Amino acid sequence: MTAQVITVTSGKGGVGKTTAVANLATALAADGKKVVCIDGDIGLRNLDVVMGLENRIVYDIVDVIEGRCKLKQAMIRDKHYPEMYLIPAAQTRDKNAVSPSDMVRICNDLRPDADFVIIDSPAGIERGFRNAIAAADRVLVVTNPEVSAVRDADRVVGILEAEEKGSPALILNRLNQALVRNNDMLSAEDVLDLLGIQLIGIVPEDESVIISSNRGAPVVNDPKSRAGQAFRNIAKRIQGQDVPFMDLDLQSGLWGAIQKFAGRK
Amino acid sequence: MEQITSLVQIKGIRDGLLATFSDAPWEDQRMALLAQIDDRPSFFQGARLAMDIGSQILKVNDLVDLRDHLSERSVILWAVVSESPTTEQTAQLLGLATRISRPRPEEQRQFADTITDDTALFVNKTLRSGTRIEFPGHIVVVGDVNPGAEIVAEGNVIVWGRVRGMIHAGSKGDRSAFICALDLSANQLRIANEASAMLKPQIDPKPEIASINSEGRLQAELWHTG
Numbered sequence: 001m002t003a004q005v006i007t008v009t010s011g012k013g014g015v016g017k018t019t020a021v022a023n024l025a026t027a028l029a030a031d032g033k034k035v036v037c038i039d040g041d042i043g044l045r046n047l048d049v050v051m052g053l054e055n056r057i058v059y060d061i062v063d064v065i066e067g068r069c070k071l072k073q074a075m076i077r078d079k080h081y082p083e084m085y086l087i088p089a090a091q092t093r094d095k096n097a098v099s100p101s102d103m104v105r106i107c108n109d110l111r112p113d114a115d116f117v118i119i120d121s122p123a124g125i126e127r128g129f130r131n132a133i134a135a136a137d138r139v140l141v142v143t144n145p146e147v148s149a150v151r152d153a154d155r156v157v158g159i160l161e162a163e164e165k166g167s168p169a170l171i172l173n174r175l176n177q178a179l180v181r182n183n184d185m186l187s188a189e190d191v192l193d194l195l196g197i198q199l200i201g202i203v204p205e206d207e208s209v210i211i212s213s214n215r216g217a218p219v220v221n222d223p224k225s226r227a228g229q230a231f232r233n234i235a236k237r238i239q240g241q242d243v244p245f246m247d248l249d250l251q252s253g254l255w256g257a258i259q260k261f262a263g264r265k
Numbered sequence: 266m267e268q269i270t271s272l273v274q275i276k277g278i279r280d281g282l283l284a285t286f287s288d289a290p291w292e293d294q295r296m297a298l299l300a301q302i303d304d305r306p307s308f309f310q311g312a313r314l315a316m317d318i319g320s321q322i323l324k325v326n327d328l329v330d331l332r333d334h335l336s337e338r339s340v341i342l343w344a345v346v347s348e349s350p351t352t353e354q355t356a357q358l359l360g361l362a363t364r365i366s367r368p369r370p371e372e373q374r375q376f377a378d379t380i381t382d383d384t385a386l387f388v389n390k391t392l393r394s395g396t397r398i399e400f401p402g403h404i405v406v407v408g409d410v411n412p413g414a415e416i417v418a419e420g421n422v423i424v425w426g427r428v429r430g431m432i433h434a435g436s437k438g439d440r441s442a443f444i445c446a447l448d449l450s451a452n453q454l455r456i457a458n459e460a461s462a463m464l465k466p467q468i469d470p471k472p473e474i475a476s477i478n479s480e481g482r483l484q485a486e487l488w489h490t491g
Contacts, residue, residue, distance in 0.1 A: 099333065099336045099337045100333045100336060101337060125360050127336065127341075130333075147412075152394070154413065158393030159358065164325060194429075
C-alpha cells in the first residue's frame with residue numbers, strides 16, 4: 001500500500017474543514033480503506049472532538065516530532081472502524097512546534113501502511129497551513145457560498161498553484177438551494193466561475209451536521225442525512241469512482257457547469 | 266569560513282533582521298546564510314527575517330526550500346526585497362511581503378532603461394486574490410482579475426477576461442491612460458489620481474473601455490466595434 005496524502009484546507013475559518021475531514025475519513029473507512037487523519041491545527045485542536053475521540057488522547061503529533069513516543073503510540077483507533085486512526089494535534093503548543101519537513105517525514109512513515117492520510121489544515125495561510133500542505137499529494141479546498149469564503153479560497157488556490165501543488169479540487173459546503181433560488185446566496189455556478197478549479201462535491205446545508213459534530217459521530221453514518229450522502233459521494237470520487245452529482249434542485253445552467261468540471265479530469 | 270559568511274550580511278532593523286545578499290551564486294549564499302544561523306542558533310531563535318536579494322532571480326522552489334529550511338531553525342521569513350520583478354512576483358505569490366519599512370534607495374530597476382512607450386508586461390494567467398502586479402509600462406492580462414488581486418501600471422491595462430479586482434492605470438499621473446476588459450465589473454478602477462467606485466456587475470457583459478473624459482471624470486463606456 002502507498003497512501004495518498006490529502007490535505008483539506010480553506011483559507012477562511014469555520015467553513016467546515018474539520019467536518020469534511022471527519023466525514024470523508026469515516027466514509028473511506030466504511031468503504032474498507034485504511035485511513036489515518038492528522039489534525040494539523042496545533043494549539044486549536046478539534047478534530048478529536050468531532051470524531052468523538054477526545055478522551056482517548058495520550059500522545060499527540062508534537063510528542064511524535066519531539067521523540068517522546070513512537071508514531072504508532074500517537075495513532076488513536078476509531079471507535080467504530082478499526083482501520084481508521086487519528087493523530088491529534090497538541091493543544092498546549094503552537095504552530096511553530098511543527099515544521100513542513102516534520103509533516104513530510106510523518107506522512108512518509110504512514111504511507112506504507114495506509115490507503116489514505118487526510119490532513120486537517122488550520123485556517124489562514126501561515127505556518128500551520130504550510131505544514132499541512134507540505135506533504136500533500138492532493139489538496140481539497142473547502143468553501144462556503146459566501147463572498148468572503150470564496151475570496152480566501154481564491155487566495156489559497158493561488159498559493160497552491162505557486163507552490164506547484166497542482167490545481168486543488170473544490171468542496172462547496174453548506175449550500176442552501178432555497179436561498180440560491182431567491183438570489184440571496186452565491187450559486188455553485190458563481191463560485192466555480194470565479195475559482196475555475198475542479199468541483200469534487202457540493203454539500204447541502206443540513207442541521208444534522210451540527211448535531212452529529214456535537215455528538216462526535218460524523219454525519220456520514222446517518223443514512224437519511226443529505227449532507228452525509230454528499231460526503232459519501234465525495235469519498236467515492238476520491239477513490240476514483242464516477243458518481244453523479246446529487247440533485248439539489250438545480251437550474252440547468254449549473255448542470256452545464258458541473259458537467260464541464262466533472263468531465264475535466 | 267570567514268569568507269563564506271561574509272557573502273551574506275545580517276543586521277538588525279526595526280522589523281527584525283535583514284539579510285542582504287550579494288551577486289554571488291545563490292546556492293553559496295543560501296548555504297552561508299544557513300551556516301550563520303546554525304552558528305548562533307539562540308540568537309536567531311524565533312527571529313523575523315527579511316531578505317534583500319538584490320538582482321538575483323529566484324524560482325518558487327528556491328524560495329520555498331529556503332523558507333522551509335529557515336522554519337526548521339525557527340526563523341520566520343516574512344519579506345523578500347528584490348530588484349527583479351520575477352523574484353518579487355514569486356515572493357508575492359508565496360504570501361511574503363516585498364516592501365520593508367526601510368525604503369530601498371531610489372535606484373532605477375535594471376530593466377528601466379529599456380522601458381519605452383510601448384513596453385508591456387504580458388501576463389498569461391488568471392490573477393487570484395492576493396496577487397499584485399506592478400509594472401512601469403503597460404500590462405496585458407489574458408485571464409481574469411479576481412477580487413482581491415491588484416494591477417498597477419504606469420501605462421494602460423488591457424484584460425482579456427473579467428475584471429473584479431482593483432486596477433490602476435497611469436499610476437504615475439498619466440491621465441490619458443485607459444483600462445479595457447471583456448467584462449469590467451471591477452470593484453475599483455483608478456486612472457492617474459481619479460478613482461471610480463464599484464461598477465455595476467453586468468448581466469450580459471460586453472467589452473468596455475474606461476478612461477478620463479473631457480469633464481475630468483473616470484468613466485467606462487462600451488467598446489464600439491466596426
